Amino acid sequence: xxxxxxxxxxxxxxxxxxxxxxxxxxxxxxxxxxxxxxxxxxxxxxxxxxxxxxxxxxxxxxxxxxxxxxxxxxxxxxxxxxxxxxxxxxxxxxxxxxxxxxxxxxxxxxxxxx
Amino acid sequence: xxxxxxxxxxxxxxxxxxxxxxxxxxxxxxxxxxxxxxxxxxxxxxxxxxxxxxxxxxxxxxxxxxxxxxxxxxxxxxxxxxxxxxxxxxxxxxxxxxxxxxxxxxxxxx
Numbered sequence: 001x002x003x004x005x006x007x008x009x010x011x012x013x014x015x016x017x018x019x020x021x022x023x024x025x026x027x028x029x030x031x032x033x034x035x036x037x038x039x040x041x042x043x044x045x046x047x048x049x050x051x052x053x054x055x056x057x058x059x060x061x062x063x064x065x066x067x068x069x070x071x072x073x074x075x076x077x078x079x080x081x082x083x084x085x086x087x088x089x090x091x092x093x094x095x096x097x098x099x100x101x102x103x104x105x106x107x108x109x110x111x112x113x114x
Numbered sequence: 115x116x117x118x119x120x121x122x123x124x125x126x127x128x129x130x131x132x133x134x135x136x137x138x139x140x141x142x143x144x145x146x147x148x149x150x151x152x153x154x155x156x157x158x159x160x161x162x163x164x165x166x167x168x169x170x171x172x173x174x175x176x177x178x179x180x181x182x183x184x185x186x187x188x189x190x191x192x193x194x195x196x197x198x199x200x201x202x203x204x205x206x207x208x209x210x211x212x213x214x215x216x217x218x219x220x221x222x223x224x
Binding site: 041042043048056101102104 | 146148156157158159160163202204211212213214215216217
């Protein structure tokens with residue numbers, strides 16, 4: 001398909017374990033965004049990439065969270081030593097790099113930390 | 115800090131009525147404005163984008179932008195039960211990140 005894809009779709013982990021979430025943006029999109037959405041809440045910005053660099057990491061909630069993007073394409077969000085409060089849906093979106101370009105969202109990864 | 119505000123709702127309207135969703139933003143440098151619809155358990159999907167002052171119509175949807183008042187709205191005409199969802203307002207300045215509002219939950223009653 002031509003849309004944003006994310007994997008895994010669901011992840012259940014134990015407190016203290018590390019998890020990796022993957023995002024495949026739409027081909028040709030240079031901007032990539034990660035958001036977190038807790039149950040019944042709005043979108044919480046985490047980080048965005050322009051190409052492989054991340055000009056804005058201001059939303060990462062703690063140093064347990066990190067993200068990288070390689071080849072201007074796939075991005076991985078890593079959460080170390082997961083806590084129960086990390087349970088949420090992690091959404092990835094991509095857009096062409098232009099002030100008027102729309103973000104297109106992936107289906108999300110539902111993370112549950114037990 | 116850049117902020118986008120919306121009434122959380124729920125906003126309830128009868129089927130066939132006009133639903134009016136409002137959004138205000140704090141950053142005067144904002145240039146692009148978007149409305150997303152999010153069904154429960156699903157990802158946001160784009161409804162409308164607007165970049166210039168005035169109205170933009172697409173089917174039953176009309177987006178209205180007033181940059182002087184830092185206000186953007188979405189009107190849904192002939193509301194249908196299938197329009198029941200959370201509507202997210204998003205704002206972006208040039209070279210900047212998107213900022214999303216908390217969303218307004220709309221309920222269209224049959």
